[in-house]
Amino acid sequence: MLQFSCFCFLVIFFVHTVHADDDKFLTEPPDYITECQIADKNFINCSTQSIQQLFDKLNDGIPGLNSIKSFDPFYLNRIRITQGNSNAINLKVELGNVKINGFGHTNVLESIVYPKDFSWKTTFMLPEMKLQGDYSLFGRILLIPLNGHGQVFLDAENMTVIMHSKTRLYEKGGFTFYNVTDCQVDFKIDGLKSYFSNLFNGNKQLEDSTNKFFNDNWRMLAEALYTVITQTIEDILLDVLKKIFHYIPANFFIGDIPTSKQLYGGGSKGAASEAKRPK
Ligand SMILES: *[C@@H]1O[C@H](CO)[C@@H](O)[C@H](O)[C@H]1NC(C)=O
Numbered sequence: 001m002l003q004f005s006c007f008c009f010l011v012i013f014f015v016h017t018v019h020a021d022d023d024k025f026l027t028e029p030p031d032y033i034t035e036c037q038i039a040d041k042n043f044i045n046c047s048t049q050s051i052q053q054l055f056d057k058l059n060d061g062i063p064g065l066n067s068i069k070s071f072d073p074f075y076l077n078r079i080r081i082t083q084g085n086s087n088a089i090n091l092k093v094e095l096g097n098v099k100i101n102g103f104g105h106t107n108v109l110e111s112i113v114y115p116k117d118f119s120w121k122t123t124f125m126l127p128e129m130k131l132q133g134d135y136s137l138f139g140r141i142l143l144i145p146l147n148g149h150g151q152v153f154l155d156a157e158n159m160t161v162i163m164h165s166k167t168r169l170y171e172k173g174g175f176t177f178y179n180v181t182d183c184q185v186d187f188k189i190d191g192l193k194s195y196f197s198n199l200f201n202g203n204k205q206l207e208d209s210t211n212k213f214f215n216d217n218w219r220m221l222a223e224a225l226y227t228v229i230t231q232t233i234e235d236i237l238l239d240v241l242k243k244i245f246h247y248i249p250a251n252f253f254i255g256d257i258p259t260s261k262q263l264y265g266g267g268s269k270g271a272a273s274e275a276k277r278p279k
């Protein structure tokens with residue numbers, strides 16, 4: 001009986017693997033990526049241009065990579081954030097059915113790759129980022145006690161994002177790939193328009209005056225919502241970057257990237273599937 005159920009489990013797992021999209025990857029360099037050499041003095045310029053081309057391509061969809069359904073607009077089911085603000089009062093925010101417009105117009109300002117561990121520092125600018133969705137929040141923003149739920153609209157202007165990504169190299173099919181394991185962002189903006197519907201359970205006058213107050217004090221609002229905004233962006237970017245870099249070999253971005261074995265040493269875990277690199 002026990003053996004029988006184990007067998008079933010294995011069959012189901014096998015079928016799932018065969019159908020999974022995640023296992024497909026490119027074996028020929030696509031024309032929308034410029035290959036750079038990390039040993040080259042001009043690497044940062046080259047890499048910046050290459051990552052810009054990748055972002056541009058994401059807009060129409062990377063051919064063969066069906067797991068990223070849409071980049072602009074980008075849809076998030078749900079995000080739940082608890083943050084302590086400057087007054088050490090917790091703000092609990094939950095967003096649902098989130099739609100974000102603007103990633104399609106990303107300007108990549110600088111793409112640095114550190115040869116020591118192949119982590120990245122990427123700076124980019126979104127001229128406009130618009131978020132809309134359902135919110136529920138509990139806590140205080142700018143000293144105003146809030147406990148409501150409704151619709152939220154945020155419109156950030158000239159959002160400059162500095163992204164720090166951690167990666168772990170691994171080998172697949174004779175290529176070296178990035179496993180993007182972490183993504184942390186900082187941002188600054190030139191403006192933030194916001195609107196929260198139903199902030200006070202139908203008290204329209206209080207809702208209007210609070211929304212006006214938030215818009216008049218958008219810098220303070222941006223600061224109060226800092227964690228909410230960074231975590232939303234981090235969730236999106238980590239998801240998208242993981243999918244892209246499990247699909248496109250790192251060799252197509254950096255011609256002289258070491259293998260995981262060369263970088264971490266022969267005894268490291270994950271070197272088991274080391275395959276011979278094609279000429
Ligand atoms: C990189 O590009 C910038 C402008 O795009 C240029 O000013 C700079 O000289 C370039 N750096 C190198 C090393 O080519």
Ligand SMILES: *[C@@H]1O[C@H](CO)[C@@H](O)[C@H](O)[C@H]1NC(C)=O
Binds near residue numbers: 168170179181
């Ligand atoms: C990527 O890293 C995660 C841990 O962050 C790990 O669970 C996963 O197995 C790794 N994937 C590959 C292909 O190495």
Ligand SMILES: *[C@@H]1O[C@H](CO)[C@@H](O)[C@H](O)[C@H]1NC(C)=O
Binds near residue numbers: 157158190
């Ligand atoms: C956003 O950046 C553009 C181009 O640099 C500039 O013209 C515009 O004034 C900026 N917007 C704000 C609100 O500062």
